[in-house]
Amino acid sequence: MNRHLLSAADLTHDDAVLVLDTARELAAVSGRAVKKLPTLRGRTVVNLFFEDSTRTRISFEAAAKRLSADVINFSAKGSSVSKGESLKDTALTLQAMGADAVVIRHSASGAPHRLAHSGWISAAVVNAGDGTHEHPTQALLDAYTMREHLADGAGDLAGRRVTIVGDVLHSRVARSNVLLLHTLGAHVTLVAPPTLLPVGVATWPCEVSYDLDAPLPASDALMMLRVQRERMDAAFFPSEREYARRYGLDARRAALLPEHAIVMHPGPMNRGMEITAEVADGPRSVIVEQVTNGVSIRMAVLYLLLGGAEPA
Numbered sequence: 001m002n003r004h005l006l007s008a009a010d011l012t013h014d015d016a017v018l019v020l021d022t023a024r025e026l027a028a029v030s031g032r033a034v035k036k037l038p039t040l041r042g043r044t045v046v047n048l049f050f051e052d053s054t055r056t057r058i059s060f061e062a063a064a065k066r067l068s069a070d071v072i073n074f075s076a077k078g079s080s081v082s083k084g085e086s087l088k089d090t091a092l093t094l095q096a097m098g099a100d101a102v103v104i105r106h107s108a109s110g111a112p113h114r115l116a117h118s119g120w121i122s123a124a125v126v127n128a129g130d131g132t133h134e135h136p137t138q139a140l141l142d143a144y145t146m147r148e149h150l151a152d153g154a155g156d157l158a159g160r161r162v163t164i165v166g167d168v169l170h171s172r173v174a175r176s177n178v179l180l181l182h183t184l185g186a187h188v189t190l191v192a193p194p195t196l197l198p199v200g201v202a203t204w205p206c207e208v209s210y211d212l213d214a215p216l217p218a219s220d221a222l223m224m225l226r227v228q229r230e231r232m233d234a235a236f237f238p239s240e241r242e243y244a245r246r247y248g249l250d251a252r253r254a255a256l257l258p259e260h261a262i263v264m265h266p267g268p269m270n271r272g273m274e275i276t277a278e279v280a281d282g283p284r285s286v287i288v289e290q291v292t293n294g295v296s297i298r299m300a301v302l303y304l305l306l307g308g309a310e311p312a
């Protein structure tokens with residue numbers, strides 16, 4: 001493994017399988033009454049969040065605490081960042097405090113890369129979502145969830161078909177998933193209106209379709225993406241109703257999936273827009289499991305980056 005986790009493309013096939021297998025072992029800890037291992041005792045993990053987050057921030061916090069690390073939560077709101085402090089000065093402060101790992105979420109694509117390669121800090125850097133670029137631990141927890149349902153937990157995702165639907169343009173989740181699933185040998189189809197596909201998507205290792213119904217009967221997993229209104233500065237579709245009609249997942253569409261297929265969403269959901277409440281809470285939905293699996297994946301990532309060589 002690299003010293004940092006900045007992109008899903010940093011992971012070779014063996015690295016990815018190592019993270020997934022390690023997460024599976026660590027998941028056992030989360031099922032115990034005492035959810036703690038001494039592995040990262042004395043190490044300091046800083047959660048550096050410049051952008052709002054619920055799931056990802058508390059997931060990294062729970063993961064670090066279950067490994068007995070000391071956790072410092074830093075959110076830009078209420079910090080000197082709102083007084084105009086730069087990323088560099090914030091980084092120097094973290095370095096002075098002895099951070100061993102920095103988990104960063106930032107609205108600017110490339111901020112984690114800057115932090116990792118600037119020489120400002122010696123900590124391992126984990127990208128927890130940068131702008132519209134990447135979110136590698138989300139892709140890992142999604143692959144973990146697919147493996148549990150489609151490959152008996154420890155098997156192979158090679159040849160599995162994953163359909164990812166919606167606002168691909170603004171989604172760091174979609175990009176990281178395409179990269180990781182390609183590494184793992186799965187086939188990915190992206191479905192979106194032409195206005196919500198990024199420039200250059202034709203060079204990504206996946207297929208692209210404008211029609212949601214067509215790929216459904218052959219999909220093993222269907223991942224719905226949130227329509228990211230906060231990143232939209234123009235009209236990307238005529239109306240919410242029109243979007244839901246063409247690209248939303250409702251019970252009629254879910255019925256086109258094979259019996260074994262799972263429905264996923266990284267959260268937060270716009271219920272009634274990209275997914276109906278009926279499907280989100282229905283029997284195929286693994287959305288809540290994704291959150292649970294996120295803690296195990298982040299435990300594995302922190303463990304492998306900070307203490308990996310020694311046995312758990």
Ligand code: NCD
Nearest residue numbers: 055056129135226266267268
């Ligand atoms: C995603 C994110 O922040 O990129 N959410 C998450 O991490 N669970 C997706 C989103 O915001 O829609």
